[in-house]
Amino acid sequence: MPHNPSLQKDPMEKDHQELSDILMNAPIGIFKTSPQGRFLSANIVCAQYLGYSTPQELTDSVTDIAAQIYADHSDRERVLGLLTQNEEVVNYECRFLRRDGSDFWVNITLRAIRASNGKIAHYQGFAVDITKRKQAEEALLHSEKYYRAVFEISGAAQIIIEDDTTISLANSRFEELTGYSRKEIEGQKSWTEFIHPDDVLFMKKNHQLRRYEPGNAPRKYEFRLIDRHGEMHDIFLCVDLIPGTTQSVASCIDISDRKQAEKERERLQLQLLHAQKMESIGRLAGGVAHDFNNLLQAMSGNVQLLLMGKENDHPDAPRLKTIAKSIDRSAHLVRQLLIFSRKSEAQRQRVDLNREVQEAAKILERTIPRMIRIELQLEKRLLPVHADPAQVELLLLNLGNNAAHAMSNGGQLVIQTKNVVLDENYAHAHAGTKPGRYVLMSVEDTGCGMDSNTLEHIFDPFFTTKEVGTGTGLGLASVYGIVNSHDGIILCLSEQGRGTTFQIFWPVMPGPVEAKHAPPMNTVMRKGTESILVADDEEVIREVTREVLENSGYTVITAASGEEALSLFAEKGRLVDMVILDLSMPGMGGRQCLEELMRINPAARVLISSGYSPDGPAQKISKVATGFISKPYQLAELLAKVRQVLDDTQDTTAERVPSP
Ligand SMILES: Nc1ncnc2c1ncn2[C@@H]1O[C@H](COP(=O)(O)OP(=O)(O)O)[C@@H](O)[C@H]1O
Numbered sequence: 114m115p116h117n118p119s120l121q122k123d124p125m126e127k128d129h130q131e132l133s134d135i136l137m138n139a140p141i142g143i144f145k146t147s148p149q150g151r152f153l154s155a156n157i158v159c160a161q162y163l164g165y166s167t168p169q170e171l172t173d174s175v176t177d178i179a180a181q182i183y184a185d186h187s188d189r190e191r192v193l194g195l196l197t198q199n200e201e202v203v204n205y206e207c208r209f210l211r212r213d214g215s216d217f218w219v220n221i222t223l224r225a226i227r228a229s230n231g232k233i234a235h236y237q238g239f240a241v242d243i244t245k246r247k248q249a250e251e252a253l254l255h256s257e258k259y260y261r262a263v264f265e266i267s268g269a270a271q272i273i274i275e276d277d278t279t280i281s282l283a284n285s286r287f288e289e290l291t292g293y294s295r296k297e298i299e300g301q302k303s304w305t306e307f308i309h310p311d312d313v314l315f316m317k318k319n320h321q322l323r324r325y326e327p328g329n330a331p332r333k334y335e336f337r338l339i340d341r342h343g344e345m346h347d348i349f350l351c352v353d354l355i356p357g358t359t360q361s362v363a364s365c366i367d368i369s370d371r372k373q374a375e376k377e378r379e380r381l382q383l384q385l386l387h388a389q390k391m392e393s394i395g396r397l398a399g400g401v402a403h404d405f406n407n408l409l410q411a412m413s414g415n416v417q418l419l420l421m422g423k424e425n426d427h428p429d430a431p432r433l434k435t436i437a438k439s440i441d442r443s444a445h446l447v448r449q450l451l452i453f454s455r456k457s458e459a460q461r462q463r464v465d466l467n468r469e470v471q472e473a474a475k476i477l478e479r480t481i482p483r484m485i486r487i488e489l490q491l492e493k494r495l496l497p498v499h500a501d502p503a504q505v506e507l508l509l510l511n512l513g514n515n516a517a518h519a520m521s522n523g524g525q526l527v528i529q530t531k532n533v534v535l536d537e538n539y540a541h542a543h544a545g546t547k548p549g550r551y552v553l554m555s556v557e558d559t560g561c562g563m564d565s566n567t568l569e570h571i572f573d574p575f576f577t578t579k580e581v582g583t584g585t586g587l588g589l590a591s592v593y594g595i596v597n598s599h600d601g602i603i604l605c606l607s608e609q610g611r612g613t614t615f616q617i618f619w620p621v622m623p624g625p626v627e628a629k630h631a632p633p634m635n636t637v638m639r640k641g642t643e644s645i646l647v648a649d650d651e652e653v654i655r656e657v658t659r660e661v662l663e664n665s666g667y668t669v670i671t672a673a674s675g676e677e678a679l680s681l682f683a684e685k686g687r688l689v690d691m692v693i694l695d696l697s698m699p700g701m702g703g704r705q706c707l708e709e710l711m712r713i714n715p716a717a718r719v720l721i722s723s724g725y726s727p728d729g730p731a732q733k734i735s736k737v738a739t740g741f742i743s744k745p746y747q748l749a750e751l752l753a754k755v756r757q758v759l760d761d762t763q764d765t766t767a768e769r770v771p772s773p
C-alpha cells in the first residue's frame with residue numbers, strides 16, 4: 114500500500130520508506146510468512162495473485178498457508194524441508210490457490226530468516242505467475258504426444274530423414290519391417306542402407322530433387338527395401354519434406370504380397386489364354402484332319418487296289434507307288450494333327466514308363482547321331498500310369514529327335530523318371546492341375562536351347578524353326594496333345610545356349626504294373642472264306658473294303674448306315690461271321706449300332722474302324738467290340754486285323770452264338 118512520505122523523517126528512514134514502496138508496488142508477488150503458516154506481510158501483486166483486494170485482507174484471511182494457498186498441501190512441507198536444509202529454495206514451481214478456489218502456476222523463491230537464537234523467525238518469498246508458460250508447455254507436450262501417436266499408429270512404417278539421409282526417427286512398424294531396433298536406426302543409419310542397390314541411385318536423386326527442386330520430386334513411388342536378413346520387400350513410398358525444414362517424412366507400405374499376387378494372377382491369366390488358344394487351334398486342326406482322314410482313306414484304298422492288280426514292272430507301278438507314299442506321308446501328318454487335337458483313339462492300359470523309356474532309347478540310339486550320349490536315370494519302383502504305350506513312344510521319339518536336332522555338335526540326352534507328389538500349392542499355381550501322385554518324366558538336352566519367343570510357340574501346330582523339309586512343326590503339337598489327353602502336364606524349361614528340359618507329369622494309376630502285350634502286327638496279306646458285313650457311310654471306303662476283302666476270298670455284304678447294317682444283321686445274322694463298323698456315321702451312328710448288334714448277338718465279332726470319335730475315346734467301345742483299327746489303315750493291316758478278330762474268337766464262338 115503506497116505510504117505518504119513524511120517530510121520530517123531522517124534520510125535513512127526516507128530511503129527505507131522508498132524501498133518499502135518499491136517492494137509494495139513490484140510487479141511480482143513479494144511476501145513474508147511465519148513458520149506457523151500465516152502471512153506476516155505481502156505486496157499488492159501478491160494479494161492480487163491470490164484473489165484478495167488488499168494485502169491487509171490477505172494477511173487477515175489466511176490462517177493456514179498449507180491448506181489455503183498450496184493447491185497440493187504437501188508442497189508446503191516439501192518447501193519447508195528444503196528451506197531447513199539449504200536456507201533457501203530457488204525457482205520452485207507449484208500450483209497456488211486463489212481465494213475462490215481456482216488455481217494457477219507459480220514459480221517461488223524463498224529464504225529462511227533466522228533469529229539470534231538460530232531458530233527460523235520467518236520466511237521471505239517471491240512469487241511469479243507462470244500459468245501462461247505452463248499452459249504453453251503443456252500444449253506443446255500434448256501436441257508432441259499427439260503427433261507421435263499419429264506417427265506410430267498410421268499403419269505405415271514411418272521415418273524422418275535428415276538432410277544427410279540419416280534416419281532421425283523411426284516408428285515401430287519400421288522396426289518390424291527392417292528387423293532393426295529404433296536404437297540401431299535412429300541417428301545411426303542412413304536411409305540408403307535399406308534400399309536395394311538397383312534403386313539407390315534414383316532414390317538419392319529424388320532426395321536431392323526434393324530439397325532443390327521440390328516441384329519436380331515425385332512424392333509417391335515404389336522401390337525395393339532390403340531388411341536385416343537380406344530379404345527384399347516391395348514398398349510403396351509416400352515421402353515429402355516437413356515444411357520449413359530440410360527433413361523429410363517417409364511412409365513405407367509393404368506391398369510384397371500384393372505384388373506377388375499380381376504376378377501370380379498374370380501368370381495364371383497367361384496360362385489360361387494359352388490353354389484357350391490351344392483348345393481352339395485343336396478344334397480347327399481336329400476338324401480339318403478328320404475330313405482329310407476320310408479323303409485319304411478313299412485315295413489310299415483305291416491306289417492299293419490298283420497296285421494289287423499290277424506286276425512290279427507295270428509302267429504305272431512307280432507312279433502309283435509314289436502316290437501311295439504321298440498318301441502315307443499325308444496320313445502321318447493327319448494322324449499327328451488328330452493326336453494334337455486329342456481326336457485320335459488312344460488305347461490305354463497300365464504302363465510302366467521305365468520300360469517305354471528303355472524301348473524308346475533303343476530306337477533313338479540307332480537313329481540319332483553317335484556323338485550324342487543317351488543317359489537314363491530311372492526310378493526303381495516307378496508307379497504305373499494309365500497310358501497308350503504307342504503314344505508314349507511317339508512322344509519320347511519326338512522329344513528325343515528334337516533334342517538331337519538341337520545338339521548338332523553332340524551333347525548329352527538325359528531321360529529321367531521319378532515318382533512325385535504335386536500338392537495343393539502346385540496345383541493352384543498351374544491351372545487345370547489336380548493335386549496327387551504323378552510320374553515325372555523329364556527329357557533334358559545340352560543343346561542350343563530357345564529364346565522366349567520360340568518357347569512361347571513350340572506347341573503350336575506347324576510352328577517350326579527348321580528349314581523347309583526338315584521340320585513339320587507337328588512334333589511338339591502331338592506331344593502336347595498326348596500329354597493333355599492323358600490328363601498330364603507338360604512344362605518346357607529352356608534358355609538360349611543352355612539346353613532344354615521337358616518335364617511331363619503323368620497321373621499315377623493305382624495298382625500293380627501289368628505286362629504289356631501288344632500283338633505283333635502281321636503284315637502278310639491274310640486270306641479267308643468267312644462272310645463279312647461292312648458298314649460305312651462313305652461309298653468309296655465301302656467299295657474299296659469290299660473289293661480287297663473279296664479279293665482275299667471273303668464274302669462281303671455292305672451297309673451304308675447303322676440302320677441298314679442292323680436290318681441286314683437281323684436278317685442274315687447267322688451267315689455273318691464278323692462286322693466291320695465305322696463309328697462316325699450319320700443317323701443312329703456306329704456307337705448305337707454296335708450296342709444293337711450286341712443285343713441281337715452278344716457274341717458278334719465287330720471290328721471298329723475309326724479315325725476319330727466325336728463323343729470321346731473309343732476304348733469304352735473297344736471293350737464291347739472285338740477289335741479296333743484306326744483310319745486311315747493299310748489294307749494289309751485291315752486283312753491282318755480281320756484275321757485276328759476271326760481267329761481270336763473262333764474257339765469260343767460255339768458257346769457264344771445262340772443255337773438256331
Ligand atoms: N530340344 C529342343 N531344343 C531346342 N529347340 C527345340 C527343342 N525342341 C523343340 N524345339 C523348337 O521347337 C520347334 C517345334 O518343334 P516341333 O514341334 O517338334 O517341330 P519341328 O521339330 O518339326 O520343328 C522346333 O522347330 C525348335 O525350334
Ligand SMILES: [Mg+2]
Binds near residue numbers: 514584586
Ligand atoms: Mg520335332
